Every structure is written in structure tokens, then in C-alpha cells.
Amino acid sequence: MMAEKAAETTAETTPKWQLAGAVADFLDELGRTASAATVDAYRRDLATFENWWHAQANDTDARPPDDQALTSHTLRRFLAAERSRGMAPRSLKRRRAALSRLCEHLVAAGRLDYNPVGLSRGPRAPKDLPRPVDVDLLARFLDTPHDGSPLSVRDQAMLELLYSSGLRLAELAALDLPDLHGGRVRVLGKGNKPRQVPVGSRARQAIDQWLSVRSVLAADDETALFVGQQGHRLGHRAIQARLVTQARRRGLPEHLHPHRLRHSFASHLLESSQDLRAVQELLGHANLSTTQVYTRLDWQHLAESYDKAHPRARRSRSDDSHPGDTP
Numbered sequence: 001m002m003a004e005k006a007a008e009t010t011a012e013t014t015p016k017w018q019l020a021g022a023v024a025d026f027l028d029e030l031g032r033t034a035s036a037a038t039v040d041a042y043r044r045d046l047a048t049f050e051n052w053w054h055a056q057a058n059d060t061d062a063r064p065p066d067d068q069a070l071t072s073h074t075l076r077r078f079l080a081a082e083r084s085r086g087m088a089p090r091s092l093k094r095r096r097a098a099l100s101r102l103c104e105h106l107v108a109a110g111r112l113d114y115n116p117v118g119l120s121r122g123p124r125a126p127k128d129l130p131r132p133v134d135v136d137l138l139a140r141f142l143d144t145p146h147d148g149s150p151l152s153v154r155d156q157a158m159l160e161l162l163y164s165s166g167l168r169l170a171e172l173a174a175l176d177l178p179d180l181h182g183g184r185v186r187v188l189g190k191g192n193k194p195r196q197v198p199v200g201s202r203a204r205q206a207i208d209q210w211l212s213v214r215s216v217l218a219a220d221d222e223t224a225l226f227v228g229q230q231g232h233r234l235g236h237r238a239i240q241a242r243l244v245t246q247a248r249r250r251g252l253p254e255h256l257h258p259h260r261l262r263h264s265f266a267s268h269l270l271e272s273s274q275d276l277r278a279v280q281e282l283l284g285h286a287n288l289s290t291t292q293v294y295t296r297l298d299w300q301h302l303a304e305s306y307d308k309a310h311p312r313a314r315r316s317r318s319d320d321s322h323p324g325d326t327p
Contacts, residue, residue: 019050026105033191037170045098052078070103072116132264133254138163142202144250150213151229155242157203157210158226161185162258164203166265166283169258173236175225180207189284197282 023046031039053074075096082092100117107115133141142159146152162172171187179186183204184196199207210226218224219231226234234242240257247256262283270279280288 019053022106022111023047023050023102025109026102029105030101035170035190035192038190041094042098042101045095046102048082048095049078049099052081070099070106070112070116075099075116131260132267133252133256133260135264135268137252137254138264141247141250141252146246146249150216151242152246153206153210153213154217154226155246157206158239159243159246159261160203160206161199162261163265164200165197166262166269167197167258168262168284169236169239172226172258173234173239176223177225178223179225187284193284195281195284 023043027039027043027046030042034042056077078099079092079096082095087095096117100115103112103115103117106112142156142163146156158172161167165185165187167187168189171189174188175185181196184198186194186196188194214227217229217231218227222232224233226239228234228238243256243258243261246252247254266279266283269282270276273279276288
């Protein structure tokens with residue numbers, strides 16, 4: 001009886017755990033500028049940390065306030081625990097990024113003096129970017145005739161638009177009819193940043209064909225550009241599944257998904273234009289370094305661009321002779 005009363009007294013005097021509230025405030029603020037998918041990803045990563053911390057705190061007599069919980073030592077322990085259970089380096093990097101954003105939020109709110117994540121070393125993620133589809137193979141795939149059904153006409157329009165304009169899956173799925181403007185399309189990228197991207201002639205032709213039969217599937221009040229058999233906006237997984245189906249039907253000997261078409265768009269455009277800044281703008285990348293990694297710039301292309309552009313890189317005839325050579 002005495003032990004039970006002591007436990008109740010301890011529970012009443014234990015400081016309230018505020019991490020859940022801090023996470024909720026952070027996600028609410030994040031939702032004002034980030035997409036719903038980004039907010040959901042951060043929510044999952046931070047929920048994992050919350051669950052881990054509660055499990056650790058249950059072994060102590062009292063839980064410390066949340067600003068004392070978020071130390072570099074605690075965060076290293078959490079990431080080490082995640083690594084020990086087999087989490088991939090890329091996923092660990094994402095966990096660390098979520099914690100860093102949360103700590104930045106707490107620093108701005110005056111709850112932390114500094115961001116403790118900066119004192120911990122992040123895992124190195126492998127460079128496993130998708131390999132672009134060979135340009136000739138992709139052209140043959142896109143030119144393969146389909147059965148002419150509304151679903152196949154729709155799929156052709158999605159394929160052509162993904163490759164023509166380098167759209168992300170979420171950008172394609174979110175398109176509405178008013179976003180089409182002849183030879184360009186307005187998309188809403190990461191962080192709700194709008195941009196205009198050009199649409200190639202083959203993609204425009206495929207979209208026009210789809211618009212001529214769209215009413216067969218679309219509900220009367222549906223504004224989405226691409227709709228499913230139920231008449232409403234086509235979801236992400238449905239788009240991915242349709243690309244796999246079309247790849248199988250047309251005999252493409254490789255796995256096809258929207259991100260791979262985006263990567264192929266960037267790689268093929270860069271190989272022909274060598275204009276990295278233009279590719280950056282078309283992809284909607286905030287930083288040029290992201291575009292460099294994304295498109296897998298190879299040394300040959302960089303060297304050729306350097307030789308053509310740099311005034312001190314071009315060799316003159318006199319460069320072929322060396323001091324001491326006989327003229």
C-alpha cells in the first residue's frame with residue numbers, strides 16, 4: 001500500500017513530457033510550406049524517435065523535460081539503435097534530417113540553445129541513383145502502338161509528359177485541367193513552389209488525344225487532368241502500377257517508374273545540351289549540387305564543356321612544342 005502511494009506521488013511530481021507537443025507544433029508549422037507527403041514523412045520519423053525515447057524513459061524514475069532529452073548523446077544513441085536493427089544508411093540520414101529540423105524549430109522557439117544534431121556525424125548514403133533508360137530503347141517504347149482504349153490513351157499521355165517535362169510523380173498526379181497552357185504546364189513542386197515547364201510536341205499530341213476521350217472516364221465535377229476508372233483523380237500508386245503494366249505490355253526489358261523517367265529526362269537533356277543551369281530550372285532544384293548528383297555528370301561531359309568554354313583551356317599550335325624542342 002505504501003509503495004502504491006509512493007508511486008502515485010512520484011507520478012504527480014514527475015515533469016510532464018512535452019516532446020509530443022513540440023513535435024505537433026513543428027509539424028503544424030512545416031505544413032504551411034511543405035507538401036502533405038513531406039509532413040507525413042517527418043511525422044513517421046519523429047514518431048519512431050518518440051517511441052524509442054519513451055521506452056528509454058520508462059527505465060528511469062523520472063522523465064526529463066524535452067529540451068534535456070534532445071542532446072547529441074541521446075540522438076547518437078537513437079541513431080545507433082536504428083542502425084543496429086538493420087536500417088539502411090539512406091533511411092538513417094532521413095531520420096537524422098527530421099530530428100535536425102525539429103531541433104531547429106526548438107532553437108527558434110527558445111527551447112534549445114543550439115541544434116545538437118550538428119554535433120553528430122550522419123551516415124553516408126550510397127549513391128544508388130536510378131540508371132536512365134537508354135534513349136533509343138525509350139524512344140522505341142514510347143512509339144510502340146497501344147490498343148487505343150481510353151486507359152491506354154491516358155497512359156500514353158502520362159508517359160510522354162513525364163519524359164517530356166521531367167515531372168515528379170506527385171507533380172503529375174496533382175495536375176488540374178487549368179494547369180495546361182498550350183506548350184507549357186504549371187506544376188507545384190516541393191515546398192509548394194510553382195514553376196512553368198515546357199511540353200514537347202509529342203507530349204502535347206498525346207495529351208490532346210487524352211483530352212478528346214477524358215470525358216468517357218471523368219466525373220462531371222472532376223478537375224484533375226488524369227483520372228481513373230472511378231472518374232476521379234488518379235493516385236500515386238495507380239500511376240506507378242500503370243507504368244509497370246505498359247512496360248510489360250510493350251516489352252520493355254527494364255523496370256519502369258516515374259522517377260526513372262524523370263532521371264532519363266534530365267540525363268538525356270544534359271547530354272545533348274550540356275546546360276546544367278537549364279536542367280536545374282526544369283527539374284525545380286533549389287541547389288545546383290542536387291542537379292549534379294541527380295544527373296550523374298560524368299567527367300567526359302565536364303571536360304568537353306571546359307575545353308570549349310574556358311579561354312585558357314584551348315591549346316594553340318605553340319603548345320605542342322616544349323622548351324628545348326627544335327622548331
